[in-house]
Amino acid sequence: MKPSLPRVAASVVVSKASLQKVFDNMRVSGFSLVGPTVREGAIVLDELTQMSELPVGWSDLQAPGGYRLERTREPQYFAYSCGPQSWKKYLLPARLKLFSVEKENGNWRVQPAQNLVPRYAFIGVRACELSAIAIQDRVFMTGEFRDPHYARRREPIFILAVQCTQSASTCFCVSMKTGPRAAGGFDLALTELPDTFVVEVGSEAGSEMLRDTAWAPATAFDLGRATQACQRAGREMQRQMRTDDLPGLLYNNLEHPRWDEVATRCLSCANCTQVCPTCFCVNVEDHSNLKATAAERTRVWDSCFALDFSHVHGGNIRPTIRSRYRQWLTHKLASWIDQFGVSGCVGCGRCITWCPVGIDLTEEVQAIRDKAIK
Amino acid sequence: MSIAIPTLDRRSMLDPMLPHAAVIQGINPEANGISTFSLEFVDPAEAAAYRFSPGQFNMLYLPGFGEVAISLSSDPGEPQVLGHTIRCAGSVTRALGRLRVGDLVGVRGPYGSAWPLERAQGKNLVLAAGGIGVAPLRPVILSVLRQRDQYGRVLLLYGARMPADLLYHEEIGRWRQGGIEVHITVDLADENWKGQVGVVPQLFYRIRVDPKQTLVMTCGPEIMMRFVIYEALARRIPKESIFISMERNMKCAVGFCGHCQFGPTFICKQGPVLNFAVIEPFFGKEDF
Numbered sequence A: 001m002k003p004s005l006p007r008v009a010a011s012v013v014v015s016k017a018s019l020q021k022v023f024d025n026m027r028v029s030g031f032s033l034v035g036p037t038v039r040e041g042a043i044v045l046d047e048l049t050q051m052s053e054l055p056v057g058w059s060d061l062q063a064p065g066g067y068r069l070e071r072t073r074e075p076q077y078f079a080y081s082c083g084p085q086s087w088k089k090y091l092l093p094a095r096l097k098l099f100s101v102e103k104e105n106g107n108w109r110v111q112p113a114q115n116l117v118p119r120y121a122f123i124g125v126r127a128c129e130l131s132a133i134a135i136q137d138r139v140f141m142t143g144e145f146r147d148p149h150y151a152r153r154r155e156p157i158f159i160l161a162v163q164c165t166q167s168a169s170t171c172f173c174v175s176m177k178t179g180p181r182a183a184g185g186f187d188l189a190l191t192e193l194p195d196t197f198v199v200e201v202g203s204e205a206g207s208e209m210l211r212d213t214a215w216a217p218a219t220a221f222d223l224g225r226a227t228q229a230c231q232r233a234g235r236e237m238q239r240q241m242r243t244d245d246l247p248g249l250l251y252n253n254l255e256h257p258r259w260d261e262v263a264t265r266c267l268s269c270a271n272c273t274q275v276c277p278t279c280f281c282v283n284v285e286d287h288s289n290l291k292a293t294a295a296e297r298t299r300v301w302d303s304c305f306a307l308d309f310s311h312v313h314g315g316n317i318r319p320t321i322r323s324r325y326r327q328w329l330t331h332k333l334a335s336w337i338d339q340f341g342v343s344g345c346v347g348c349g350r351c352i353t354w355c356p357v358g359i360d361l362t363e364e365v366q367a368i369r370d371k372a373i374k
Numbered sequence B: 001m002s003i004a005i006p007t008l009d010r011r012s013m014l015d016p017m018l019p020h021a022a023v024i025q026g027i028n029p030e031a032n033g034i035s036t037f038s039l040e041f042v043d044p045a046e047a048a049a050y051r052f053s054p055g056q057f058n059m060l061y062l063p064g065f066g067e068v069a070i071s072l073s074s075d076p077g078e079p080q081v082l083g084h085t086i087r088c089a090g091s092v093t094r095a096l097g098r099l100r101v102g103d104l105v106g107v108r109g110p111y112g113s114a115w116p117l118e119r120a121q122g123k124n125l126v127l128a129a130g131g132i133g134v135a136p137l138r139p140v141i142l143s144v145l146r147q148r149d150q151y152g153r154v155l156l157l158y159g160a161r162m163p164a165d166l167l168y169h170e171e172i173g174r175w176r177q178g179g180i181e182v183h184i185t186v187d188l189a190d191e192n193w194k195g196q197v198g199v200v201p202q203l204f205y206r207i208r209v210d211p212k213q214t215l216v217m218t219c220g221p222e223i224m225m226r227f228v229i230y231e232a233l234a235r236r237i238p239k240e241s242i243f244i245s246m247e248r249n250m251k252c253a254v255g256f257c258g259h260c261q262f263g264p265t266f267i268c269k270q271g272p273v274l275n276f277a278v279i280e281p282f283f284g285k286e287d288f
Ligand SMILES: Cc1cc2nc3c(=O)[nH]c(=O)nc-3n(C[C@H](O)[C@H](O)[C@H](O)COP(=O)(O)OP(=O)(O)OC[C@H]3O[C@@H](n4cnc5c(N)ncnc54)[C@H](O)[C@@H]3O)c2cc1C
Pocket: A311, A312, A313, A314, B057, B066, B067, B068, B069, B070, B071, B072, B084, B085, B086, B087, B088, B089, B090, B091, B092, B093, B094, B132, B135, B136, B246, B247, B248, B249, B250, B251, B267, B272
């Protein structure tokens, strides 16, 4: 008899060691696993095969402009928050060839790039990151035009989410209503308890990955512990941002003196846009061979903090750091809502942690609110 | 004639960033450093399927050089020929300027919003253009000429830096004969110039408008458009009746690259033609 699998929407418990079996099942099913691992003092995303490659026994200490890893007392697998990278590394690669053109017999042959796209299984996606992926889905897949490069990467992914049981000092997902608990949008979601994983099954594919593990239905006691652990992460969150009428607040305060003030601190380094899981701005690069018989086009990440981002013949629209910081913040928190129906910020806190001078958007918004012109 | 809703062929639906080769059928020098290029798709099916509305633009691509947004400046009633009036401004436009008849250019489009010609039916029209800004208004003029009786008075207020910079020179006589009132001004006159000297917004002092029955469409440098709007509002033309065509750096034209944002709008999607009432809070804001 075929061993039974848990139903969709069921919660089960598996031993921690069983996660390796889940990994193996994914690989057998043709997925390339990517997830958190420690490299050079930070938790980054990279290819995984063994659960031992996860940051076992590591936690992160985050603060405005500061990040460092420290050892945990227990050998936990997911006792940290978001690292500098986000899943856009895979869905919106920092560099991607779009097409090439070859000139032959007076005509052109336009060849769409044959980029190899693995079927990814994302391991350890947090609630805020699920929201960030959903936001980029809106940008690239739901408008009048669809980005085939994004869609090809996005559509087949398997998502193993992890429910946060602690928050970094820079997170504010509760304010942005994106976490700490992921309610859906995953195939499996783990909550790590000291002795076990509680696993929510989000899809048939998710259930399938639990084959040959010694799963057991979660008891009310297990579920209670999982819920409490996640609630604690929300309760202990140190940062918040008031979101009521945020678009109106920013639009009405485009000349607020705070923009001048933040411009004296901001280096326009673009770190915040690179680490942000929703920032999607890109540029294109054109290259040709020496004889100019073949050329190609490459898409690369760009940033509204780059001076030539707003270049038009005869000058730049936003020549000052003041105007570029204002563009970034008003896009994230105001115009994004007009454009895509959701805020462009999920409250992951990355831009706060990775800003070299520790600029904190929640503080900037509060400063504008405190002395709003209108 | 009715202007069809813009459609995109299936290939560009699949990958909207792919260029489609078009041949240069003609090059008409307009002024120093400005020429009108007539393009036709190499693929006859693409040529047959292509439609555009006045105010829309294409992305023109030169392999190895790059891609630029250029308005369609030709007659939407003849969509097999794509007219583009190009000013040599920088690297890509200068490379385009070096091309010859028979050379290929990559084209994708049409993109963006159109001038509200349907709303303009039965109304008076003030078209206020500065410099190369007359290019995206030319399809409006050509559409009006095809159905002149559908519109009330149609006025073109057009300015260039110098008489030699005036575009569509030999056509303007035909526009006048077709029933369009043309007022021209230059910033700097030469000895042969007998016309008006000054900036475009000043041409408002030469015309009378019925504010309830008039639509204003303007394209040119932002500073010019700001004063055109000022003059229009001073004549009690409602904000909702004023349309402007905006320009921002643009890398994709399909809403993916983020470059052309102007407040809540993407110039490539909601624009380039925008209703002034919608963008008033942002228009003219310093460095916005
Ligand atoms: C909707 C729209 C319609 C336009 N219609 C016309 C037209 O009909 N005729 C015409 O001559 N020009 C038009 N332009 C302006 C034209 O796109 C720029 O002159 C051109 O991009 C300059 O490119 P370049 O490489 O020659 O200049 P560079 O200064 O070398 O610019 C480098 C790159 O920056 C970007 N860029 C620079 N200036 C602009 C700009 N003004 N707008 C958008 N991107 C820019 C382009 O990607 C360009 O390749 C239009 C622009 C927009 C946005």
